[in-house]
Amino acid sequence: MHDDHSGPDASAVLRDAGLRVTESRRAVLGALAARPHSSVDELFPLVVERMPGASRQSVYNALGDFTDAGIARRIEPAGRAGMYELRVGDNHHHLVCSRCGAVEDVDCVVGEAPCLTPSHSRGFTVASAEVTFWGVCPACAGAPVT
Amino acid sequence: MHDDHSGPDASAVLRDAGLRVTESRRAVLGALAARPHSSVDELFPLVVERMPGASRQSVYNALGDFTDAGIARRIEPAGRAGMYELRVGDNHHHLVCSRCGAVEDVDCVVGEAPCLTPSHSRGFTVASAEVTFWGVCPACAGAPVT
DNA sequence: CTCTTCTTTTGATCTGATCAAAAAAGGGTT
DNA sequence: AACCCTTTTTTGATCAGATCAAAAGAAGAG
Numbered sequence: 001m002h003d004d005h006s007g008p009d010a011s012a013v014l015r016d017a018g019l020r021v022t023e024s025r026r027a028v029l030g031a032l033a034a035r036p037h038s039s040v041d042e043l044f045p046l047v048v049e050r051m052p053g054a055s056r057q058s059v060y061n062a063l064g065d066f067t068d069a070g071i072a073r074r075i076e077p078a079g080r081a082g083m084y085e086l087r088v089g090d091n092h093h094h095l096v097c098s099r100c101g102a103v104e105d106v107d108c109v110v111g112e113a114p115c116l117t118p119s120h121s122r123g124f125t126v127a128s129a130e131v132t133f134w135g136v137c138p139a140c141a142g143a144p145v146t
Numbered sequence: 147m148h149d150d151h152s153g154p155d156a157s158a159v160l161r162d163a164g165l166r167v168t169e170s171r172r173a174v175l176g177a178l179a180a181r182p183h184s185s186v187d188e189l190f191p192l193v194v195e196r197m198p199g200a201s202r203q204s205v206y207n208a209l210g211d212f213t214d215a216g217i218a219r220r221i222e223p224a225g226r227a228g229m230y231e232l233r234v235g236d237n238h239h240h241l242v243c244s245r246c247g248a249v250e251d252v253d254c255v256v257g258e259a260p261c262l263t264p265s266h267s268r269g270f271t272v273a274s275a276e277v278t279f280w281g282v283c284p285a286c287a288g289a290p291v292t
Numbered sequence: 293c294t295c296t297t298c299t300t301t302t303g304a305t306c307t308g309a310t311c312a313a314a315a316a317a318g319g320g321t322t
Numbered sequence: 323a324a325c326c327c328t329t330t331t332t333t334g335a336t337c338a339g340a341t342c343a344a345a346a347g348a349a350g351a352g
Contacts, residue, residue, distance in 0.1 A: 020317090021318080022329090078228075079222065081307080081309090098273070106265060137268075203301065204300055227338080
């Protein structure tokens with residue numbers, strides 16, 4: 001089994017990223033692997049399930065550390081809490097359901113970052129292009145409008 | 147003079163949008179016309195300058211009403227406060243300076259919304275594609291790194 | 293001018309996130 | 323295995339941006 005961030009392999013991921021291996025971080029990494037595109041509030045219960053004493057702050061800490069270390073990425077669709085994912089290094093984009101907030105990955109529209117070039121960059125040195133597709137997911141489209 | 151949202155013309159814009167014409171809304175509209183891509187905190191001082199008794203809440207109210215009425219658009223780059231602009235109806239995008247937060251408009255990459263189509267939409271009904279180009283503006287590039 | 297409706301003000305409240313100090317744990321060294 | 327220094331976790335305060343709600347005030351139709 002490869003890339004099982006919840007198993008013993010999680011330790012290696014952390015160590016390789018230059019982070020100390022702690023039960024807290026292993027729990028957050030495992031939770032994030034199980035539920036990509038989750039916010040702190042969504043991850044916290046999963047972490048607590050495995051580590052009853054965990055604090056919400058430790059989840060914030062771990063996710064911040066993961067992001068700084070380059071093993072996680074934070075996205076923040078307008079009007080939503082920050083969400084994290086372990087898929088990094090490929091400049092992919094997201095599809096967000098404007099009703100329920102569900103998020104799906106979308107491969108990069110063109111190629112590598114910045115995958116798009118603005119028509120006129122006004123002197124800016126463009127580093128990346130972040131694309132968010134807004135729409136309605138299948139589940140919400142089928143469900144009656146509340 | 148056309149599109150001078152701060153002058154007597156502002157009243158027409160509001161009326162046409164189905165909103166009551168109030169001094170507060172005229173002041174917010176004028177401030178936003180003068181400084182596009184501004185947050186409530188940036189707009190509030192300008193509004194107060196013209197209307198000493200104004201409250202911050204009235205700026206939130208006006209901007210929310212403008213957005214609902216379709217005469218303003220709200221953008222929210224990750225990690226920044228919400229910003230508003232009067233340029234609506236054309237699906238344009240933004241260039242954001244990751245150092246100072248400066249925002250510039252960028253014409254739509256392709257044409258009309260959704261100006262891009264995800265490689266696979268996973269069953270979503272895609273309504274729009276929001277593109278944010280992150281980079282460093284000329285001023286920040288020239289200035290010493292703080 | 294009056295009356296109804298919408299808007300503004302005031303002040304409380306909320307969420308998501310950050311900061312800081314003390315306590316606890318990691319992990320290299322001996 | 324014991325030690326020690328450093329990093330991490332906890333706890334609890336604090337912050338920013340935004341929203342909610344009730345009372346007071348203004349818009350504008352008739």
